[in-house]
Amino acid sequence: MSKRKPASKRTAQKSAPSKTSGSYDPSKWLDRASVATEQDSFYRKIFMALGAVVLLATIVLALGSGINGDDEYQDDYSAKLVSYYSTMGADTSALHIPKGNMQYYGGFFDIVTGFTNKALGLTVKDAAYHDVRHVFNAVFGFVAMLFTALFAREIGGWRAGILTLAFMFLSPRFLGHSLMNPKDIPFAAGYIIAIYYMSLLFKSLPKFHWKLALGVALGMALAIATRAGGLILVGIFGLFAGLDFLMKNGIGGLFKDIKQVGAYAASVLGISLAGFLIAILFWPYAMQDPIGHPLEALGEFSKLGVKIRVLFGGENLMSDDTPWHYALQWIWRTIPLFTLFGFLGAIVLLKKLMERYQPLPVLLAIFAAVFPVFYIIAKDSILHDGWRHLMFVYPTMVVTASLFWLMVESMLTQNKTGKYALYAVVVLMMLEPALFIARNPHYPYVYFNTVSGGISGAFGKYETDYWGVSMKQALDWLEDSGKISPDMPQPVTIATTFSYVFNTYVNKKYGDKIQVKYVRFNQRYETDWDYGIFPSRYIKGPHLRAHTWPNSRSIHTVDANGVPLLSIEQGGGPVFEAEKSLKGQDLQAAINGFQQELTQHPDNEIALTKLAMAYLNTNQAAQAKDAADKLLQVTPDNTNGLFYRGLAYLNLGDAVNAEKDLRRTIEVEDDFGTAYYYLALIENQRNDISSALEHLQKAIQAAPNFKQAYELGAQIYEKQGDAQRAQQYRAAAAKL
16 A cells, blocks of 8 residues: 655645634644655556546447437437527527427537537438437546546545546446436536535635636536536535535634635625526526526426336336335445445445545535435435436445545555455456446446346346337347348338337438337237337336246347347237237137237237237137136236236136236236226125225226226116216216
8 A cells, every 4th residue: 555645744724724722623624644645646647547548438338339218309409409599599499398398408418419410410310410429428428437536536545536437437337328328427427527626615715716616617507507406516515615614613603704604605606606607508498587497497307297117126116106215226236336335334434534534525425425315215206217317426426435445445554465355355346347348338227236136136127228228239130130231122110119219220321121110019019010129128027027028029139148138029920910800800810810829929928918808809708718827927917917817707707816816907007997997896796885986986097088987887876876976977978
C-alpha cells in the first residue's frame, strides 16, 4: 500500500473558521489526513489511460447494441423538437404528444442528437441515425462513469478514482444502459456531475467560486433537461449546504454570522435558479409555464402514467400493484457483488469511513444513493422495467463501495495474507461481471449477480430483455443464415411484438421486400407470416419457468449465458389454417387443424388454448377438459387453461372443481371479467346471493360491456324482489 503524506497536511483547513477560546471547534469534522500520496502522478496517468480505454470500449459496444423499445417515442420527440427550434417555436407539436407523453421530458439529448443527425442528412430510417444516438449515449455513459470516479478521487485519492472507474465499467446493468438508454443515462450523468461539483464547492464556501458553481448548475441543468426529477438536486444542494455550514460554524454560527448564512443561501438559490433556467431552454413544455409544467411533469412521473404488466418474483403483476420492495429487490439482484457488499459494508462501517475521509462528501455520497430510493418507496411511486428509473443512484453507491474496499485494505496493512486475500476476493468479484459483458456485449443490461442466482435463476421470475434490444441479433441471424437478403425474389412477412424496432432496422435496407407486422404474443397465429420474432417480454412467468418456451416451432434463439432472450419461429403450418377456420366459425375444421398442429408441435400453447375453446363451443366438454389439462402442463397457471377447464367442469356438472379453477383464474389475473361472471353464476345457483352480486360487480368493473353480467344481475335482483335495481341492470344490458 502506498504511503500517505504526513497527517499534518489537512484537506479542509483553509475553509474552516479560526478557533478561539470557548468557540466552536470544527476540527473534528474538517481535519482529516490528506489522501494525497507520493505516487499520485503515476496513479493519475493510470486513471487517464483507463479513462481512454473505457470511453473507446463503451463507444464500440454502443455501436453493436440494438435500439430499445422506447426509442419509438424518443425518435418522434427528437424530430418534433428539431422542428420546434428550427421554426423558432412556430411548430408546437412538441408541446403535446399523447403517445408516450414525451412533452413531460426535457429534450437535451434528443435536441443534440436530432440536430446532429439533421446536419449529417440522416433520417430515422437510416441505420447511422441510430448509431449517432448510441454514440452520444455512450459518451453520456462515460461522462457519468468519469465524474463518479472523480468524486471518489476527491474523497479517497487517485487509487479510489481508478477503482471506481473500473467498477463502473464492469457494472453490466449501468454499462448496458449506457449503450442505448437516452433517458436514464443522461439523467444519471447530470446527477453525478452536480453531486461532484457540490462536494468541491462546499470546500470553498462561504467564498464563492464561479467555476465550481457553474459545474453544479450545469449538472443540475442536464438532469432537469432530461427529467423533471432532477429538481431533487436542489433539495440535496440546500440540505448539504446547510450541513456544511453547521460543520464549519456550529449551530451558534446561524446567529453570530448572518452574513455567512446569507452567502450560503444566495449560493444555493442562485446556482439552483441558474441550473433550472438553463434546463428549460431545452424543454419547450416547461418554457410555456416554468412553474406549473415542471410540477405537472413531476406528478406524472410519480405515478408513471402508463400502467403495464411486469414480471416480478415469478408473478405477472400490474406496475401499480408491485410490492414496496420492488426497487430494492431489483437493485440488490442486479448490481455486481463488489458494489453490493462494498455499499453494505460502507453503511455498516460508516463511522470509520467518516473518521478516515472527509465526512461531508461521504455523507453526500450515501445520501445521494439512499434517499431517492426510499423517497419513491414512501411515495409509493409506480416503477416498471426493473430499476432503470433509479439508475442515477448507482454511481454514488459505487463511490461508497470503493471507499469501503480501500478502507478494508488499510485495516489489513499489517496482515499481508489478509491483504492478498482481499485482493483476490475483489478481483474475483470483478471477473464475474467482466465475463458476462464479454459473453453478452450487445445486451449486458440483462445481468443478474451470482448471489441472486444469475440470469438463469432470474428466468421466469424477473424481466430480462424487457426492451427488445436483442432484436438486432435476431436480424443478424436471419441475414447470416440466408433466410432474408435484399435481393431475395419474394417478399417476406415478419411478425413481432417489437414491430417498431424491427421495422427501423429493415425499412430502408429492404424496402418492400420485408413487411413487418405487429402481433400480440398470444394472438401470433391469427395472421399469416413467414418468420416470427418474439422476445420473452410478454410471456408469463410460469410459462417461462416450465421451460416450454421457446416451443418446438422455434428455429433460433438469442441467448445470454445460455438463457433465451428471444425466439425466432417458423411460419406456416396447420395452426394458421385452423385460426382462419375458427374465425370463419367452421369449428370442426378448426378442431382438425389444431389437432394436426399438435401432432407436429405438442407444446404449442396457442393450439391447445384454441382447441379447448373450440371443443367447448361444440359441446365437447370432456375433450375440452383434456385439452385444457395439456395446456396447463405446457403453461402452468395459464388463465385461459384454468378458465376453459373450469367451464368444462361446469358443463360436466362438477361445480366444485369448476369453482376451484375459476377462483384460481382470478387469483392469477384479477381482471378476468368472465371468470367472475361464472363464479357469480355458480354462487347464484347455490343461492349465495351476496357473493354472486359481489362477483358480478367485479365482472362488470373488469369488463363494462359484458352484457350477460348485467342480465344475470337483473335476474338476481328480480328474484330478490328488487324491481328497480333489476330494471337498471336490464336497461344497461339493452344499451350493449
